[in-house]
Structures are given as C-alpha cells and as structure tokens.
Amino acid sequence: MRTIGSLSGGERQRVQLARALAQQPAILFLDEPTNHLDPKARSALLSVVAGLGVTTIAVLHDLPLVAPFATHVAVMHAGKVVATGLPEQTLTPRIVSQVFDLDVLRLRHPHQDRELMVFDAPGPSPSDHTRRIL
Known part of the structure; x- marks a missing residue:
C-alpha cells in the first residue's frame, strides 16, 4: 500500500475523483480534473465523468477538452x-x-x-x- 504523498500527480487526481464519487454527490464540482494527466488519461477521465449521470461543473483551461465533453x-x-x-x-x-x-x-x-x-x-x-x- 502506498501513501497519497507517494503518488504521481495524475494518480492523485484519480484518488481525489474517487473520494468525491464515494460521497455519491448530486452535483460534482471539479477544478482542473485533468491536470497532471497525459492526453489519453485526460480523455479517459472525462469520459468516465460524462458517463456517471451526475451533474458536473468543471473548470477546464484545456480548451480542446471542453467541446467533446460539455x-x-x-x-x-x-x-x-x-x-x-x-x-x-x-x-x-x-x-x-x-x-x-x-x-x-x-x-x-x-x-x-x-x-x-x-x-x-x-x-x-x-x-x-x-x-x-x-
């Protein structure tokens, strides 16, 4: 078992998302959820979030990610x-x-x-x- 401090930035992003989802939120707020992720992982993460059926408000500065998922x-x-x-x-x-x-x-x-x-x-x-x- 690894501590969160030993995880890469991308792994930490995924852990934070999992922690938020464990709360079964009605609305999910994400601030730069794709930060520290490689291009394939960015798309995969946003695909997962889009398929959750949860209203999501996300701050994204990576403009090419906005149109396919928003x-x-x-x-x-x-x-x-x-x-x-x-x-x-x-x-x-x-x-x-x-x-x-x-x-x-x-x-x-x-x-x-x-x-x-x-x-x-x-x-x-x-x-x-x-x-x-x-």
Whole structure:
C-alpha cells in the first residue's frame, strides 16, 4: 500500500475523483480534473465523468477538452462570464479570440462523423530571432 504523498500527480487526481464519487454527490464540482494527466488519461477521465449521470461543473483551461465533453459552457474572462450556452455557441472564433487570443478552426474529423475544434495560438513572427525553449 502506498501513501497519497507517494503518488504521481495524475494518480492523485484519480484518488481525489474517487473520494468525491464515494460521497455519491448530486452535483460534482471539479477544478482542473485533468491536470497532471497525459492526453489519453485526460480523455479517459472525462469520459468516465460524462458517463456517471451526475451533474458536473468543471473548470477546464484545456480548451480542446471542453467541446467533446460539455453540454453547457460558461466562458469567463477577468472573473466575469462573457458567454454561456452550447459549446458551438460559446467557443466561437470571435469569443475565443477575444478571451484567449487564440484562433479556433472547426474541421470535419477525417474518419468519424463529427467536428473537431482546433485552437491555434499565434507563433512568433518570422522576424523574431529570439531563441525559445518550450
């Protein structure tokens, strides 16, 4: 048996979710539940939460995770709600650009009958010769 302090960040996230679910909540509040998870684990965790049948309010800053799992979205900027509604109504190019300074592209998935939302941040201009390490 391991202590919670010996777990990885992702394992701790899962333990916290399990603790919350053990209470059999009517409403589940999640603050960045996918933090410290790899991309596959993020999707798996949100799929599990979506299948619980429990009303869930989640704070997500990873925008590509919002549309596939949310039924209703509230976009906030500077502590104020600027848009609410369905993901396709709230994650529009205008709102995403205004709030996050990102471009959003809506594309058809090449192998499935669904839409993909791609969020694109402007990169450095070609004249910017500053070395960046990411």
